[in-house]
Amino acid sequence: MSERILVLNPGSTSTKAAVYQDDRPLMTHSIVHTNQDLAPYPALNDQLDYRVALVRGWLAQEGFDLSTLSAVVGRGGIIPNIVSGGYLVDDALSDCLLHHTVFDHASNLGGLMARSFAQPLGIPAYIYDAVTSDELLPEARVTGFKEVTRTSFCHVLNARATGHKYAQAMGRSYEDMNLVIAHLGGGISISAHAHGRIIDSVSDDAGPFSPDRGGSLNMLYVVDLCYSGKYTKADMLKKLRGEGGISALLGTHDCQEVERRIQNGDEWAALVYKAQALQIAKGVGIMLGCFTELIDAVILTGGLANSKLLTDMVIGYLHNLCRVVIIPGENEMEALALGTLRILRGEEPVHTFHPVCPLPAR
Incomplete structure (x- = not known):
């Protein structure tokens, strides 16, 4: 029907x-x-x-x-x-x-x-x-701050849809697979999918920097900035989301513009883009540690997964560790x-x- x-x-x-x-x-x-x-x-x-x-x-x-x-x-x-x-x-x-x-x-x-x-x-x-x-494992919720308990916050809709799409292409069920899925967009989140359940994740403020988000940083540096007297709480929140990442470093969050600068010989833009790729690979590496079984694949998805320059650099870091698959787009x-x-x-x-x-x- x-x-x-x-x-x-x-x-x-x-x-x-x-x-x-x-x-x-x-x-x-x-x-x-x-x-x-x-x-x-x-x-x-x-x-x-x-x-x-x-x-x-x-x-x-x-x-x-x-x-x-x-x-x-x-x-x-x-x-x-x-x-x-x-x-x-x-x-x-x-x-x-x-x-x-x-x-x-x-x-x-x-x-x-x-x-x-x-x-x-x-x-x-x-x-x-x-x-x-939120389906995090109990042990994934514990932090070193007794006042803070972790919750899941990632691009659930596109990540799970991409997992289903990959499983179908492989003639398998999403619920039978172990996957790490990195959503690469204005914000970047990375999630660990074990047999149909997101058991852990790296949120867009706790992992790689992205076109307009600052990503993770040594917390002592953040504390120093918060108490420097130079920034309000609103200023710091903008550094985390909206005015951080590539936007702060290069004055644009348009990665096509970043790639044009790189093609024109801008060495600083090239270094920033490579740093973003490295941080994505490191974020994937963190999620690999969540599994007690072998994983089937790492999937790069989201709008930025259309950038071959970026995904090639990420694959360069990961290809000896795991299978990396590119399924670009958000597909909400x-x-x-x-x-x-x-x-x-x-x-x-x-x-x-x-x-x-x-x-x-x-």
């Missing part, structure tokens, strides 16, 4: 929508939101009806019959106490998305938008592989659609959200 799935991916400046027929996109659309567009909606949740109406308008313009849908899936938000995979957007999850998320992020609207479409049609609404999905819409398709076909279970009671109001 063929399945039609509406996929919704709200971001800070856009809402992406697509309709999939099984694993094939029938139509896709990206709606851009300017600051002026969003100005009438001071709180994130105020944008819900506005974004739903825009997607409805696009579907109506395309003449799409909503009654032909089997399910709707939205991007998973910043939700506490969840694991990877799909969740039914019911009253409990809707309440969490409205009132109890970890922090404000446009993806928190994904499940709410999905339910707005699905409920009148009597079909299920899901989220899938939210970024806060496809990942949401295929995850939902597996649920509809009974190939994966669907989870029900159970909040820790009482959840603190934000």
Whole structure:
């Protein structure tokens, strides 16, 4: 039986929508939101009806019959106490998305938008592989600071989708494989996948520097900077995310521009790019230490995996240690659609959200 799935991916400046027929996109659309567009909606949740109406308008313009849908899936938000995979957007999850998320992020609207479409049609609404999905091993949570417990924070959606794609290409099941998957984008995260579970990860503020993130650093240096009197907390947070990494070192986060500079003989740009490749390889090496079994492959994915110059340098560091595979791109819409398709076909279970009671109001 063929399945039609509406996929919704709200971001800070856009809402992406697509309709999939099984694993094939029938139509896709990206709606851009300017600051002026969003100005009438001071709180994130105020944008819900506005974004739903825009997607409805696009579907109506395309003449799409909503009654032909089997399910709707939205991007998973910043939700506490969840694991990877799909969740039914019911009253409990809707309440969490409205009132109890970890922090404000446009993806928190994904499940709410999905339910707005699905409920009148009597079909299920899901989220899938939210970024806060956390299945770390107990020993991976312990740190040397008694006040700090580690949680997983990585590019779950694209990483798991890429793992499924690689396993399928190999004629195997993702759940039967051991993989290290490095998502290379504006932020870089690296995750260890053991038999379908992300058992550990290096988040985008704890591993390699990237186009606009500072990555990890000896903590004594960070403490010195924090107490130097030169920087506010906001300044330091920008160094971690937004104004760090290649952006800080070269004045641009555009890696195509970096490669042009390298081709034109810029030795500093070449050194910075090689340093990024080395840090990616070192981050992979950290994840290799999480396994008690041999791994099947290291996969480089994300937008930066399109850079042959970068991936060749990473492979140069790792090729004697493990098999390295390149599967570029982020593929978020496809990942949401295929995850939902597996649920509809009974190939994966669907989870029900159970909040820790009482959840603190934000």
